[in-house]
Structure formats: structure tokens, C-alpha cells
Amino acid sequence: MIVDITNEKLDRTFQYRVPEEMEERIVPGVEVEIPFGRGDRLIRGYVVETTDRPAYDPVKIKSIKQIVPGRVPIESRLIALAAWMRERYGSTMIQALKTVIPIKKEIKAQKKRLIRLNLSADQTQAYLDELNRKHCTARARLVQELIHQPELNYELVTKKLHITPAVIKALEEQGILCIQTEQLYRNPVRPAERQEKRVVLNDQQQAVVDQVTEDWGRGFRRTYLVHGVTGSGKTEVYMEIIARVVADGQQAIVLIPEIALTFQTVLRFYQRFGDRISIMNSRLSAGERYDQFERAKNKEISVMIGPRSALFTPFPNLGVVIIDEEHELTYKSENVPRYHARDVAIHRAETEGAMVVLGSATPSVDSYYKALRGEFGLFRLTDRAKKNALPHVYVEDLREELRSGNRSIFSARLQELLQDRLLKKEQVMLFLNRRGYAGFVSCRSCGHVMKCPHCDVSLSMHNHGRLVCHYCGYEEPAVKKCPECGSPYIGGFRAGTQQIEELLKKQYPEAGVLRMDADTTRNKDGHEKILAAFANREADILIGTQMIVKGHDFPAVTLVGVIAADLSLYTGDYLSSERTFQLLTQAAGRAGRGDVPGEVVIQTYQPEHYAVVTAAAQNYEEFYQQEILYRTISGYPPAAHLLAVLLSGADQEELSQAADVLIQQVPRDLEGLTVIGPAEPAVARINDIYKKVIYLKHKKYDTLTEVKDHLERFAKEQPLLEKINMQFDFNPMHAG
Ligand code: ADP
Numbered sequence: 001m002i003v004d005i006t007n008e009k010l011d012r013t014f015q016y017r018v019p020e021e022m023e024e025r026i027v028p029g030v031e032v033e034i035p036f037g038r039g040d041r042l043i044r045g046y047v048v049e050t051t052d053r054p055a056y057d058p059v060k061i062k063s064i065k066q067i068v069p070g071r072v073p074i075e076s077r078l079i080a081l082a083a084w085m086r087e088r089y090g091s092t093m094i095q096a097l098k099t100v101i102p103i104k105k106e107i108k109a110q111k112k113r114l115i116r117l118n119l120s121a122d123q124t125q126a127y128l129d130e131l132n133r134k135h136c137t138a139r140a141r142l143v144q145e146l147i148h149q150p151e152l153n154y155e156l157v158t159k160k161l162h163i164t165p166a167v168i169k170a171l172e173e174q175g176i177l178c179i180q181t182e183q184l185y186r187n188p189v190r191p192a193e194r195q196e197k198r199v200v201l202n203d204q205q206q207a208v209v210d211q212v213t214e215d216w217g218r219g220f221r222r223t224y225l226v227h228g229v230t231g232s233g234k235t236e237v238y239m240e241i242i243a244r245v246v247a248d249g250q251q252a253i254v255l256i257p258e259i260a261l262t263f264q265t266v267l268r269f270y271q272r273f274g275d276r277i278s279i280m281n282s283r284l285s286a287g288e289r290y291d292q293f294e295r296a297k298n299k300e301i302s303v304m305i306g307p308r309s310a311l312f313t314p315f316p317n318l319g320v321v322i323i324d325e326e327h328e329l330t331y332k333s334e335n336v337p338r339y340h341a342r343d344v345a346i347h348r349a350e351t352e353g354a355m356v357v358l359g360s361a362t363p364s365v366d367s368y369y370k371a372l373r374g375e376f377g378l379f380r381l382t383d384r385a386k387k388n389a390l391p392h393v394y395v396e397d398l399r400e401e402l403r404s405g406n407r408s409i410f411s412a413r414l415q416e417l418l419q420d421r422l423l424k425k426e427q428v429m430l431f432l433n434r435r436g437y438a439g440f441v442s443c444r445s446c447g448h449v450m451k452c453p454h455c456d457v458s459l460s461m462h463n464h465g466r467l468v469c470h471y472c473g474y475e476e477p478a479v480k481k482c483p484e485c486g487s488p489y490i491g492g493f494r495a496g497t498q499q500i501e502e503l504l505k506k507q508y509p510e511a512g513v514l515r516m517d518a519d520t521t522r523n524k525d526g527h528e529k530i531l532a533a534f535a536n537r538e539a540d541i542l543i544g545t546q547m548i549v550k551g552h553d554f555p556a557v558t559l560v561g562v563i564a565a566d567l568s569l570y571t572g573d574y575l576s577s578e579r580t581f582q583l584l585t586q587a588a589g590r591a592g593r594g595d596v597p598g599e600v601v602i603q604t605y606q607p608e609h610y611a612v613v614t615a616a617a618q619n620y621e622e623f624y625q626q627e628i629l630y631r632t633i634s635g636y637p638p639a640a641h642l643l644a645v646l647l648s649g650a651d652q653e654e655l656s657q658a659a660d661v662l663i664q665q666v667p668r669d670l671e672g673l674t675v676i677g678p679a680e681p682a683v684a685r686i687n688d689i690y691k692k693v694i695y696l697k698h699k700k701y702d703t704l705t706e707v708k709d710h711l712e713r714f715a716k717e718q719p720l721l722e723k724i725n726m727q728f729d730f731n732p733m734h735a736g
């Protein structure tokens with residue numbers, strides 16, 4: 001089968017016969033010449049899939065004329081990559097192609113606005129001093145930024161610096177700056193002038209660069225993991241490696257989670273590489289995205305920075321893929337094919353002769369495991385480049401609080417420190433590491449958590465009042481008393497951001513409180529407005545979920561409180577400890593970014609849980625050792641592989657039947673294969689669509705893809721499964 005020309009009409013594929021002598025060379029991605037249309041004029045196309053099933057009368061199928069000789073175009077390589085993803089993750093070829101190839105759209109030249117400074121350097125400095133005296137924080141921040149960079153992109157200022165249009169307008173009316181509109185569709189980043197301030201790498205940083213560039217020079221390509229604490233200078237290391245690759249005429253892709261893709265980060269890359277960089281983010285229109293990809297293909301740029309999808313940038317000579325914050329869940333796609341950007345990056349790099357550099361302060365257990373086994377080169381950066389001290393962490397035992405008569409959700413320590421910060425006019429962040437309601441059931445007196453006897457994950461409270469395991473379907477009635485200590489204080493843990501806000505307002509009426517969660521950020525820009533207000537110190541306390549701890553720097557924050565570390569500890573999946581460790585470490589990292597050292601209070605019912613203990617001690621190594629033991633004993637990734645077969649359908653009865661039929665189809669003779677389910681996922685019904693899941697576990701990934709292929713083939717021929725949607729999720733990361 002052959003797609004006409006790439007882009008836009010990927011669904012329109014055409015069947016051609018493969019001449020016998022070409023059979024072995026016709027694989028997805030190969031560029032061929034084919035007779036097309038009535039006149040059989042010769043055009044070029046790409047092979048996307050081969051099949052032995054003709055779609056229409058075989059005598060009418062034309063033959064491929066020839067394989068286009070010469071260099072393999074980047075399109076060929078991307079189509080081959082799509083074919084690999086389809087096989088590895090399970091999807092149709094069209095779904096895989098659409099993930100990999102950008103949509104061609106007419107490019108509308110968009111008007112972009114630039115902010116320029118009108119004053120001389122001296123005048124600006126004088127004005128800035130005045131603003132600081134008057135505590136006009138937002139204006140001062142903008143002017144400060146303009147001193148560094150006399151021309152700024154309007155969108156970047158409002159979206160990333162969190163400065164509101166009203167502030168910009170006021171400065172414009174005063175004649176301090178002007179706003180210019182330019183017909184500038186090509187490059188989303190374009191500050192006027194760049195001033196490089198190159199740092200001198202410290203020994204640890206230099207060691208990484210030396211090793212990687214030495215391997216590069218010898219033509220040796222592999223994957224590296226840089227385990228470096230926050231602020232240890234990983235970004236400087238990436239830039240040095242990229243500089244080498246670019247100097248050799250090759251290109252680099254830098255993946256950064258969108259939420260961490262801040263103005264400051266982009267500016268640093270710009271200062272180093274100027275117009276050779278481009279960024280990709282979800283705010284770009286399809287047209288702009290396509291345009292960026294075209295520029296990459298034509299080698300007009302050398303460095304592409306962006307979230308997961310930037311991985312498919314069609315650079316013709318890819319040299320390196322950097323994945324910053326490699327542990328982030330956003331690198332795993334939630335759409336079919338459910339690929340992990342890390343694995344795809346490694347595969348793409350292998351086939352195109354590139355290297356991969358992964359970096360994180362809290363590496364994923366998966367990557368660290370591979371690094372320790374020697375699959376990846378491992379480097380450690382143990383010191384903060386700027387030498388400010390790590391914050392002091394207190395772990396507060398909420399069982400003790402209950403025992404001493406404190407029924408508030410704030411421990412005595414947190415209350416005391418809150419009071420202190422309010423007096424000193426320093427800022428506080430209160431962090432709820434999971435949205436409103438978590439399904440697990442625990443004892444408030446002894447901390448005991450109800451777990452599945454078969455899966456070693458926590459049981460979830462369902463609406464019908466029973467406790468359910470989302471992996472195997474095990475159920476038991478809800479308990480009224482703690483089976484460990486007999487305490488009646490046992491139940492589902494409920495605490496929402498809203499309740500915390502109300503409580504704070506009651507207890508500290510004088511404090512300014514901001515809340516950031518799904519409710520308050522529903523409006524357009526709600527997210528930006530809240531962060532802007534907090535950055536401008538319009539409030540003393542910011543309460544929020546995950547979204548407040550990632551990627552934002554608030555220098556005036558000297559206290560971070562984690563309300564209940566347990567909320568993310570028992571999410572009913574095997575990644576809960578890893579996620580908790582990462583969140584707690586990140587939250588702790590938010591305290592004391594400025595000159596004043598910070599303090600962190602972690603409240604928990606499980607102060608002895610290793611994720612809490614090791615996060616408080618900022619000890620990754622120890623966390624890893626404990627976690628890998630659990631994964632090995634329980635047979636979870638990376639010690640084994642897990643495949644979730646997700647089934648959904650409108651008819652509950654049909655879905656049940658289909659799930660039962662399908663599970664019968666799983667080959668029983670595969671040694672070491674564990675089959676679990678069919679079970680109900682955490683959310684078993686969405687919009688009247690019912691869901692079921694079957695889990696398969698095996699040491700070898702390839703065994704699971706074999707089972708996947710078998711189930712796919714079976715489903716195609718089974719009328720019962722026609723109305724059922726089946727998706728595959730390898731090593732799932734998003735709790736059901
Ligand atoms: P990470 O990416 O590990 O969080 P960064 O690369 O952002 O760390 O570095 C943190 C800060 O330290 C930045 O402001 C950076 O400019 C600075 N920095 C990094 N390396 C050095 C160095 N060798 N000397 C001085 N400053 C450095």
C-alpha cells in the first residue's frame with residue numbers, strides 16, 4: 001500500500017503490486033515510483049504497509065515501477081519510525097503516521113507583537129530604581145527583563161513572564177516602551193540581540209561533556225543519563241553537547257515538558273544558538289508547526305525545543321536528542337499509539353546515528369535501572385551550581401497530631417511556620433499532591449492502608465461501598481474499624497484545595513490566599529493570572545495541586561507545605577511511590593529559591609514509608625534501591641513488562657462477554673506469562689461508555705507484542721468484538 005504524497009491526506013492510500021524481485025526491499029518508508037491515474041504518469045510515493053490482502057480485483061492492481069535510487073529521504077525514515085511504533089505500541093498505520101507526520105496547512109502569516117524599550121540605558125535604570133522604590137513589582141520585572149533584552153515577544157511576556165496586558169499598556173502610555181506589530185510568522189522566538197554570558201563548567205559538568213563529545217568524535221553512539229540535582233547545571237551541559245553536534249553540521253532536538261518550557265529557558269538557548277533554534281508548543285497553530293518542520297527539513301534551524309511531539313522534527317542529520325526531566329509522565333502519550341517519547345527517541349537515534357541524553361533530578365526508575373545495568377552511560381551532578389543550600393525538611397506524623405488532640409488538617413509545625421512567614425511577609429505554597437479525592441482507604445490512627453492481597457497495590461473505595469482492586473478485580477466489603485488497631489477513624493481520605501482555602505481564610509483572615517486547581521483555572525488564562533498575581537506578591541499563600549510545583553520559580557517562597565503526602569502514595573497503581581518521591585522532591589525544591597533558605601513541611605500518615613523518608617532526606621539512591629526491590633518482587637516494570645488491554649463499549653453486557661472471550665484467546669502455553677483480569681479500571685464508566693481492562697505480564701517485551709498481534713488478528717475476525725474498542729497500553733503510566 002502506498003500513500004500518495006505525505007501530509008494532509010494520509011488516509012488516502014493506494015494499493016500496488018510488489019514485483020517479485022523487489023519483495024525483500026519493499027518495507028514501510030521506502031520511496032517508490034508508481035504509475036498513477038488514467039494516463040499512468042509516473043509519480044513518487046512512499047510504502048506505508050505491505051499486505052497479502054488485495055482491496056479490489058487483483059488483476060486491476062498496478063505494479064510498482066521502481067525503488068527510487070539514492071539517499072534515503074527523511075520522510076522515509078519517519079514512515080519507517082511510524083511502522084516501528086505501530087508494531088511496538090499497537091495502533092493502525094494511519095494512527096501512527098498521523099502521530100509522526102505534521103499536517104500540511106496553508107500558512108497564515110500571523111501578526112506578532114514585539115515590545116521595545118524607548119529609553120536609554122541610564123534612563124531605564126533610573127526608572128527601574130523608582131519602580132522598585134514604589135514596589136511596582138510587575139512593572140519592575142518587565143523593565144528589568146527589557147534591560148537584558150531590549151526587544152521582547154509580547155506573547156512570551158504575557159504567557160511566560162506572567163505580566164498582564166494592563167501592565168504593558170500602562171508602560172506604553174507612559175512612553176517607556178512601544179509595541180510593534182511585525183509580519184513575523186517564521187520564528188516564534190526572536191529577541192533582537194543576544195548577549196552571551198558563557199559560564200565556566202565545573203568539574204562534574206565538564207566530565208559529562210568530555211565523555212559524551214569523546215564518544216561522539218569516535219563515532220560511538222549511545223544513550224546517557226545525567227542524574228543531576230535541580231540547579232546542578234544540566235542545561236549548561238546540554239548546550240555544550242549541542243554546540244559540538246551543531247558545529248559538526250548536525251542537528252539537535254531538545255524535549256522539555258511544556259509546563260517547564262519557560263521564557264527563561266528558551267532565552268538561554270537563544271542566547272547560545274541565536275536564530276538556529278526554534279520552539280514548538282501547543283499554542284502554535286497547525287500551520288506554524290508545519291512551517292517549523294519545513295525549516296528544520298531545509299536546515300534553516302539546528303535546534304528544536306519543544307514537548308513530546310517535537311521528537312518528530314524532520315531533521316535530515318539528527319545528531320542528538322536531549323530529554324530534560326525525563327521522568328515526566330507527559331512523555332508518555334495518552335493517545336493511540338501510546339508511545340513513550342524516551343523509547344521512541346532511543347529507537348530514532350539508533351536508526352539515524354544520533355545520541356540521546358536524558359536528564360533529571362529524580363530519574364525514572366526505568367531509566368536508572370537501565371543505567372545501572374550499563375545500557376545507558378550514567379553521570380551524576382551532585383552540587384548546585386549556585387551553591388544555595390537545600391531546604392530543611394520536616395516530616396510531620398498526622399497520627400501523632402490526632403493523638404495529641406489536633407484534628408485540623410494543619411499540623412502544629414505547619415501552623416507555627418505559617419504564622420511566622422505571614423509576620424515576615426514571606427510567601428508560602430501549600431501543595432496537595434493529588435486532586436480532591438483519592439479512592440484509597442486508610443486509618444487515621446495507625447496509618448494502615450487497605451491493600452489488595454494479590455497485587456500489592458491499594459484498594460479503592462467504589463460508589464457501591466466496596467473496596468476494589470483495579471488490577472485483578474478483587475473485592476471486599478468496606479471496613480468500619482481498622483483491622484490493624486481497631487480504631488474507628490478509618491475511611492477514604494478527602495481533602496480538597498477548596499477546603500484548605502476555607503480553613504486558611506478562617507484561621508488567618510489577614511492573609512491573602514490564592515488557589516490554583518481545575519476550578520480556578522477553567523477560564524482562559526486563569527492559570528497565568530493566578531501565577532502572575534502570586535509572582536507579583538499580591539497574595540501570601542498559594543494553594544494548589546501538581547500544577548504549582550512544576551517549572552515556576554518564586555524567589556519569595558520560603559515555606560512549602562505538603563498537606564498529605566499519602567494522597568499520591570496509594571493511587572492503586574505500581575507507580576505511586578515513584579510519583580510520590582518525585583512530587584515531594586520537586587515540592588521541596590520550590591522552597592528557598594531566592595537568597596533566604598527555605599523550609600518544607602511534609603505531613604503524612606506514613607512517615608516511615610520509604611518514598612517519604614527518602615524524599616525528605618533528598619536521597620534518590622536509597623529510594624531507588626527500595627523501589628526496585630518492590631518492582632522485582634511484584635513483577636512490575638522495569639523488572640518485567642506490563643501490557644494493559646483496554647476495552648470499552650456502550651453495552652455493558654457485550655463488553656463483559658467480549659472481555660471474557662478475549663481473555664480466553666491469550667495463549668496459555670507462553671511460559672512466564674501472567675494474565676490478570678478482566679478488571680474494572682479506576683473509572684469504569686465515562687459518558688456511558690463502559691470500560692474493562694486485562695493485564696498481561698511477562699519478562700520479555702516481545703512476548704507481549706506477540707500476544708498483542710494475536711489479539712489484534714483475532715478481534716478482526718470476531719463479530720462480538722466489532723462493537724468493542726480495543727486499545728493497547730504497554731507499561732502504562734497513567735493510573736487507570
Ligand atoms: P539545571 O538544568 O540542572 O536545573 P541549570 O543549568 O539551569 O541547572 O543551572 C542552574 C543555574 O546555575 C543557572 O542560572 C545557570 O546559569 C547556573 N550555572 C550552571 N552551571 C554553572 C557554572 N558552571 N558556573 C556558574 N553558574 C552556573
Ligand code: ZN
Nearest residue numbers: 443446482485
Ligand atoms: Zn489503625
Ligand code: ZN
Nearest residue numbers: 452455469472
Ligand atoms: Zn489485585
